[in-house]
Amino acid sequence: MAKYLLLKHYRGAPAAVNDVPMERWTPEEISAHIQYMRDFADRLERSGEFVDGQALAPEGLWVRYDGEGRPPVTDGPFAETKDLIAGWMVIDVDSQERALELAGELSAAPGAGGKPIHEWLEVRPFLAAPPTITD
Amino acid sequence: MDEALLRSLTPGVLGILVRRGADFAAAEDAVQDALVEAVRVWPEDPPRDAKGWLVTVAWRRFLDATRADTARRRREDLVEEEPAAGPASAVDDTLRLYFLCAHPSLTPSSAVALTLRAVGGLTTRQIARAYLVPEATMAQRISRAKRTVSGVRFDRPGDVATVLRVLYLVFNEGYSGDVDLAAEAIRLTRQLAARVDHPEVAGLLALMLLHHARRAARTASDGSLVPLAEQDRSRWDTASIAEGVAILQAALARDRLGEFQAQAAVAALHADAPSAEDTDWVQIVEWYDELVRLTDNPVVRLNRAVAVGEADGPRAGLTALAALDDSLPRHTAAAAYLHERDGDLATAARLYAEAAHKAPDLAERDHLTRQAARLNARLGR
Numbered sequence: 001m002a003k004y005l006l007l008k009h010y011r012g013a014p015a016a017v018n019d020v021p022m023e024r025w026t027p028e029e030i031s032a033h034i035q036y037m038r039d040f041a042d043r044l045e046r047s048g049e050f051v052d053g054q055a056l057a058p059e060g061l062w063v064r065y066d067g068e069g070r071p072p073v074t075d076g077p078f079a080e081t082k083d084l085i086a087g088w089m090v091i092d093v094d095s096q097e098r099a100l101e102l103a104g105e106l107s108a109a110p111g112a113g114g115k116p117i118h119e120w121l122e123v124r125p126f127l128a129a130p131p132t133i134t135d
Numbered sequence: 136m137d138e139a140l141l142r143s144l145t146p147g148v149l150g151i152l153v154r155r156g157a158d159f160a161a162a163e164d165a166v167q168d169a170l171v172e173a174v175r176v177w178p179e180d181p182p183r184d185a186k187g188w189l190v191t192v193a194w195r196r197f198l199d200a201t202r203a204d205t206a207r208r209r210r211e212d213l214v215e216e217e218p219a220a221g222p223a224s225a226v227d228d229t230l231r232l233y234f235l236c237a238h239p240s241l242t243p244s245s246a247v248a249l250t251l252r253a254v255g256g257l258t259t260r261q262i263a264r265a266y267l268v269p270e271a272t273m274a275q276r277i278s279r280a281k282r283t284v285s286g287v288r289f290d291r292p293g294d295v296a297t298v299l300r301v302l303y304l305v306f307n308e309g310y311s312g313d314v315d316l317a318a319e320a321i322r323l324t325r326q327l328a329a330r331v332d333h334p335e336v337a338g339l340l341a342l343m344l345l346h347h348a349r350r351a352a353r354t355a356s357d358g359s360l361v362p363l364a365e366q367d368r369s370r371w372d373t374a375s376i377a378e379g380v381a382i383l384q385a386a387l388a389r390d391r392l393g394e395f396q397a398q399a400a401v402a403a404l405h406a407d408a409p410s411a412e413d414t415d416w417v418q419i420v421e422w423y424d425e426l427v428r429l430t431d432n433p434v435v436r437l438n439r440a441v442a443v444g445e446a447d448g449p450r451a452g453l454t455a456l457a458a459l460d461d462s463l464p465r466h467t468a469a470a471a472y473l474h475e476r477d478g479d480l481a482t483a484a485r486l487y488a489e490a491a492h493k494a495p496d497l498a499e500r501d502h503l504t505r506q507a508a509r510l511n512a513r514l515g516r
Contacts, residue, residue, distance in 0.1 A: 022504050023488040023504055027508050030508055031359070034358075
């Protein structure tokens with residue numbers, strides 16, 4: 001088993017095929033989208049592949065150390081062009097193929113017009129100690 | 136083994152050890168040992184006096200641990216100085232714990248964790264699950280809190296307001312895992328109300344009961360938020376509402392108004408209304424005026440502006456809102472709502488989308504996005 005991080009982007013990812021902002025969907029389309037994501041997570045929980053998932057607020061700040069005794073400098077909100085993570089899900093799967101399969105499925109969540117959004121998801125494997133090879 | 140019984144006895148036992156002069160952290164360890172022992176022994180050999188048994192075992196554990204300690208002499212002196220353990224009312228001992236756990240030297244999150252552990256008798260694992268943090272993290276938080284209050288001696292009553300704030304924090308955390316924190320907060324506030332004769336304690340209890348009574352109606356089956364006006368009022372818990380109103384009325388009759396009583400009065404007016412249209416908004420605005428006078432809290436002013444919008448029309452609400460800092464939480468959402476009621480759907484749709492962007496949690500964000508979507512659909516875009 002290996003863990004993968006699936007990243008959803010507010011901004012910074014290539015444009016989705018069905019790229020309509022959510023507030024331009026109908027309330028029913030929004031419900032269908034949310035239900036799809038919820039069902040997806042539930043199913044992965046039952047298959048033992050779900051680890052964790054959280055949505056993030058769009059507002060963020062940059063902070064850095066700025067010398068002894070000086071306050072950290074914060075710079076925000078982000079400029080409109082910045083890459084921005086909307087949320088993430090961690091899955092624990094048997095193979096990279098399975099991770100890609102699941103990411104593809106998540107990207108097919110329905111959006112405007114009830115059609116899949118086809119949004120790009122970023123899939124990042126976790127760094128971990130290599131598994132012991134027994135065969 | 137009756138877990139509920141053990142949980143209800145724990146704070147009293149802990150309180151007695153603390154009163155006898157045991158350091159809080161050591162007393163807590165000793166009580167935990169006694170509980171483990173109870174779980175082992177009681178099924179075979181149930182005690183006649185459960186609490187007395189726990190006190191005896193815990194006190195013996197505490198003495199053993201104290202004697203084994205390097206600072207033995209000093210602590211033994213402390214124990215010697217204490218008067219012999221006589222029968223004392225359990226009431227004062229548990230009360231002492233409330234004040235200890237809400238001690239001003241603790242951060243709010245530590246105070247909350249310690250209260251749930253010491254007064255509520257919850258396990259570290261239950262508290263960790265409720266707050267969605269790893270058990271090891273919560274264990275550290277609790278032991279740090281115990282160290283902070285160890286050595287604090289309790290010879291005078293603490294600040295009731297601080298205790299109430301801690302209980303309200305617990306209530307507002309909602310729930311997850313196997314512990315419903317809102318129900319737990321109500322249970323603890325009931326205990327406190329039975330021990331402290333203070334109208335604000337009653338006010339907080341009434342407020343919690345009135346909010347809790349509406350919980351089932353607040354979310355739809357798919358988890359989405361249902362605003363007050365659209366809630367199915369037949370799903371409100373009428374027994375809880377009746378109890379909350381009765382407690383509130385008794386508190387108000389004492390004429391020592393405080394913030395919690397005033398908030399409970401607003402909640403009672405909502406709970407009393409047979410339908411959203413029949414809500415007595417004029418009286419609600421009057422209670423918000425009281426709250427502004429008592430707290431001068433900008434969030435209260437924001438809620439007041441929304442109530443003014445209902446009582447005197449959306450224009451009046453927008454005027455009240457305009458006087459407030461627009462960076463306040465939910466300011467944009469309130470403006471969107473009032474603009475919609477005023478008939479300016481385009482502005483309302485734009486503001487709902489903006490409010491969704493700033494929403495503090497997922498349910499609220501989804502709700503506001505839906506509001507924007509609903510108006511955009513009506514505007515044909």
